[in-house]
Amino acid sequence: MCIIKSINYKFDPGSWLPAKMKKRISIHDIARELNLSATTISFVLNGKAEEKKISEDVRRKVSDYIKKVGYQPNMIAKSLRTGKTRVIGMLVEDLSDPFFSGISRGIETIAYDHKYKIFFASTENDTEKTKALIKVFRERQVDGYIMAPPCGVEDEISALMEDNVPVILFDRYLPSLNTNTVIIDNFSGSYQAVKHLQENGFSNIALITLNSEQTQMHARLQGYSKAIEESGFQPVVQKLPCKLSHQAGAEMVREFIKQHDKVDAIIFATNYLAISGLQAIRDLGLAIPGNIAVVGFDDNTHFNLFTPSITAVAQPTEEIAQEVVHQLLNALSNERESKKRRMVMLPVKLIVRDSSFPKVIKKIVHSQPSTMKTS
Amino acid sequence: MCIIKSINYKFDPGSWLPAKMKKRISIHDIARELNLSATTISFVLNGKAEEKKISEDVRRKVSDYIKKVGYQPNMIAKSLRTGKTRVIGMLVEDLSDPFFSGISRGIETIAYDHKYKIFFASTENDTEKTKALIKVFRERQVDGYIMAPPCGVEDEISALMEDNVPVILFDRYLPSLNTNTVIIDNFSGSYQAVKHLQENGFSNIALITLNSEQTQMHARLQGYSKAIEESGFQPVVQKLPCKLSHQAGAEMVREFIKQHDKVDAIIFATNYLAISGLQAIRDLGLAIPGNIAVVGFDDNTHFNLFTPSITAVAQPTEEIAQEVVHQLLNALSNERESKKRRMVMLPVKLIVRDSSFPKVIKKIVHSQPSTMKTS
DNA sequence: GATTCCTATCTAATCGTTTCAAACCAGGAA
DNA sequence: TTCCTGGTTTGAAACGATTAGATAGGAATC
Numbered sequence: 001m002c003i004i005k006s007i008n009y010k011f012d013p014g015s016w017l018p019a020k021m022k023k024r025i026s027i028h029d030i031a032r033e034l035n036l037s038a039t040t041i042s043f044v045l046n047g048k049a050e051e052k053k054i055s056e057d058v059r060r061k062v063s064d065y066i067k068k069v070g071y072q073p074n075m076i077a078k079s080l081r082t083g084k085t086r087v088i089g090m091l092v093e094d095l096s097d098p099f100f101s102g103i104s105r106g107i108e109t110i111a112y113d114h115k116y117k118i119f120f121a122s123t124e125n126d127t128e129k130t131k132a133l134i135k136v137f138r139e140r141q142v143d144g145y146i147m148a149p150p151c152g153v154e155d156e157i158s159a160l161m162e163d164n165v166p167v168i169l170f171d172r173y174l175p176s177l178n179t180n181t182v183i184i185d186n187f188s189g190s191y192q193a194v195k196h197l198q199e200n201g202f203s204n205i206a207l208i209t210l211n212s213e214q215t216q217m218h219a220r221l222q223g224y225s226k227a228i229e230e231s232g233f234q235p236v237v238q239k240l241p242c243k244l245s246h247q248a249g250a251e252m253v254r255e256f257i258k259q260h261d262k263v264d265a266i267i268f269a270t271n272y273l274a275i276s277g278l279q280a281i282r283d284l285g286l287a288i289p290g291n292i293a294v295v296g297f298d299d300n301t302h303f304n305l306f307t308p309s310i311t312a313v314a315q316p317t318e319e320i321a322q323e324v325v326h327q328l329l330n331a332l333s334n335e336r337e338s339k340k341r342r343m344v345m346l347p348v349k350l351i352v353r354d355s356s357f358p359k360v361i362k363k364i365v366h367s368q369p370s371t372m373k374t375s
Numbered sequence: 376m377c378i379i380k381s382i383n384y385k386f387d388p389g390s391w392l393p394a395k396m397k398k399r400i401s402i403h404d405i406a407r408e409l410n411l412s413a414t415t416i417s418f419v420l421n422g423k424a425e426e427k428k429i430s431e432d433v434r435r436k437v438s439d440y441i442k443k444v445g446y447q448p449n450m451i452a453k454s455l456r457t458g459k460t461r462v463i464g465m466l467v468e469d470l471s472d473p474f475f476s477g478i479s480r481g482i483e484t485i486a487y488d489h490k491y492k493i494f495f496a497s498t499e500n501d502t503e504k505t506k507a508l509i510k511v512f513r514e515r516q517v518d519g520y521i522m523a524p525p526c527g528v529e530d531e532i533s534a535l536m537e538d539n540v541p542v543i544l545f546d547r548y549l550p551s552l553n554t555n556t557v558i559i560d561n562f563s564g565s566y567q568a569v570k571h572l573q574e575n576g577f578s579n580i581a582l583i584t585l586n587s588e589q590t591q592m593h594a595r596l597q598g599y600s601k602a603i604e605e606s607g608f609q610p611v612v613q614k615l616p617c618k619l620s621h622q623a624g625a626e627m628v629r630e631f632i633k634q635h636d637k638v639d640a641i642i643f644a645t646n647y648l649a650i651s652g653l654q655a656i657r658d659l660g661l662a663i664p665g666n667i668a669v670v671g672f673d674d675n676t677h678f679n680l681f682t683p684s685i686t687a688v689a690q691p692t693e694e695i696a697q698e699v700v701h702q703l704l705n706a707l708s709n710e711r712e713s714k715k716r717r718m719v720m721l722p723v724k725l726i727v728r729d730s731s732f733p734k735v736i737k738k739i740v741h742s743q744p745s746t747m748k749t750s
Numbered sequence: 751g752a753t754t755c756c757t758a759t760c761t762a763a764t765c766g767t768t769t770c771a772a773a774c775c776a777g778g779a780a
Numbered sequence: 781t782t783c784c785t786g787g788t789t790t791g792a793a794a795c796g797a798t799t800a801g802a803t804a805g806g807a808a809t810c
Contacts, residue, residue, distance in 0.1 A: 076451060076454045076460065077455050080451045101476035105469065105471035108495065118494065120479075120495050140451070141451050279680060301650065304654075306682070
């Protein structure tokens with residue numbers, strides 16, 4: 001445990017002089033300096049020069065000066081006065097989860113292009129933590145919310161909507177609430193996954209999912225059940241507790257596989273469940289898809305690099321991000337628009353790879369290692 | 376392309392009444408209601424009741440009332456008055472990169488525990504974009520900065536430091552600047568990687584890195600060079616352009632491998648280079664480590680699930696996050712402390728897995744599939 | 751010459767806090 | 781009665797912007 005640490009030293013010998021902290025320049029300083037009023041400066045600054053008929057002369061004088069001194073307006077003051085912060089509060093389940101960090105990244109880019117900043121926070125799917133975060137965001141007067149909400153925050157969200165604060169939900173929604181929402185076709189995702197496995201000769205298909213009431217998990221279960229039901233086989237569903245470490249998850253999947261030796265294919269309902277599951281299958285020394293086929297939910301940059309590569313239901317993260325921001329900006333910019341509620345459901349794509357076919361044809365090296373099949 | 380979209384409908388028939396927008400309750404409203412002054416309310420609210428000798432009676436009256444009406448202070452106004460926002464600006468290269476999103480997650484948690492919020496933004500390693508982001512953050516009066524800076528922003532950072540705004544750099548630093556910094560021992564990381572490969576029989580070891588002047592990349596190159604030099608072999612270094620798509624990266628690694636058929640091991644200097652590299656190796660149908668051994672930089676949740684599992688230099692992300700926040704909070708809370716500069720270098724760990732050994736001993740099933748060896 | 755209209759600019763209130771300095775109120779001392 | 785003192789409470793000025801409404805000065809209209 002070599003810690004090469006604390007290369008410690010003092011800096012800047014004379015810097016604690018009478019705390020000279022050169023005060024940041026304000027709009028009034030500029031006004032005084034140029035013998036104008038703050039109002040005029042403000043007009044020029046906010047592009048109202050035309051509208052307010054500020055003379056060309058003054059306009060130039062002001063813009064030259066602010067450039068010269070590098071004036072930076074104080075957004076805090078501006079926000080206090082206008083009531084708008086141009087900040088969006090974003091709540092995801094876990095910022096380090098690739099699905100959420102991918103979406104966050106997309107949203108960040110578009111939002112910054114529109115001069116909005118974002119507070120990101122992870123809810124960990126914890127109702128109380130989420131409530132606290134919403135409270136904090138309210139104190140900070142964020143203009144709008146984007147969230148993948150846990151259950152139990154209906155009241156807080158209603159309160160926001162009653163105060164005309166735009167809220168966009170994504171990934172899941174709250175059935176009792178009429179909100180703007182962007183989700184994907186989870187039902188179709190797992191339905192397709194089952195059908196695909198069946199077409200490739202697998203019949204004892206299990207679903208490993210979370211013990212969660214959230215809509216996206218529910219829809220995935222429904223899609224699975226419907227497809228299984230249509231085929232006349234028996235559904236085999238295992239629900240794992242929500243907050244599970246990677247190791248504990250792997251452990252539980254191992255147990256599940258041991259106790260269900262007839263299962264020849266597993267669909268994992270989230271990306272981290274798939275990772276735990278792959279770990280379990282590897283620990284047990286089973287072959288994919290020889291002993292057991294696998295389909296994941298949420299594609300992952302790495303799934304095509306696994307051996308075998310992993311079939312997955314891919315979510316259109318880029319589009320989700322776009323749609324979410326689009327809805328939010330709409331609601332923010334347009335009083336009338338903000339009264340409408342819309343739910344958008346985006347399609348998923350089943351990315352077929354080696355982990356899910358074929359069961360019967362053995363040892364055939366298929367020339368196309370990674371095919372794509374669209375829903 | 377089935378888009379089940381725009382389930383559009385109006386909501387809330389009577390909600391555009393005389394814009395009744397119930398005004399948020401302020402400290403003055405409370406004061407009026409309780410026949411007290413705003414000052415008193417403020418004292419109670421900020422825990423100064425003791426110090427200011429507010430009577431027990433008044434104290435209770437105030438706190439009961441604010442609880443009853445669910446008063447939420449306006450942080451914007453507070454910030455304007457105090458000059459403190461309790462917001463941290465965080466600039467990473469790419470929020471969707473697992474390394475950065477992992478660190479961000481860690482920092483988020485600790486910061487929120489200390490009642491700080493965070494603006495996250497991705498620099499994409501772009502100097503101009505970063506300058507713009509710093510400007511935006513300044514306008515928003517963030518209290519402190521955490522960044523993994525690109526080259527070329529020295530002036531902006533100096534300006535911040537001159538204004539006594541705390542700045543903590545991580546992952547890399549700017550040599551011309553005397554800043555608070557948290558980095559890892561990159562030199563040792565690649566040095567160990569080379570030594571490890573050599574001990575396992577590989578001699579023609581290449582480094583695939585980025586064409587970047589950043590300190591972390593430089594140190595990784597130095598560590599590699601030093602180790603190679605000590606062994607008397609020839610260094611083989613390939614520098615790829617910084618902004619490269621996964622596909623383009625794979626393409627370039629493929630070319631590299633084709634043109635260097637003597638190379639029997641490759642060290643990838645970042646996690647995404649490793650991913651591109653693995654793709655390339657797979658595309659070429661080469662065996663790991665039979666044809667070519669592989670070591671990555673930055674461990675990845677998935678590396679132990681690859682077949683073979685991938686050896687990597689692991690960064691202590693949790694500790695990095697802790698150290699960064701610790702330094703920042705120190706600087707924020709402590710005027711005197713904020714004048715000190717310290718650089719902390721944390722150790723790395725080489726996680727040895729199947730992708731890097733053994734070269735000579737063939738076909739031996741090693742009983743421990745995933746060993747860990749500590750630096 | 752008085753009235754109106756434009757143009758170009760300014761005064762002052764406001765947003766919701768914090769905080770300095772002053773005020774108020776008892777009770778005790780002079 | 782006046783003064784002092786210490787414990788409570790308050791008035792009002794910040795903080796740095798926006799913005800409705802005022803204003804001043806000239807040109808145009810009657």
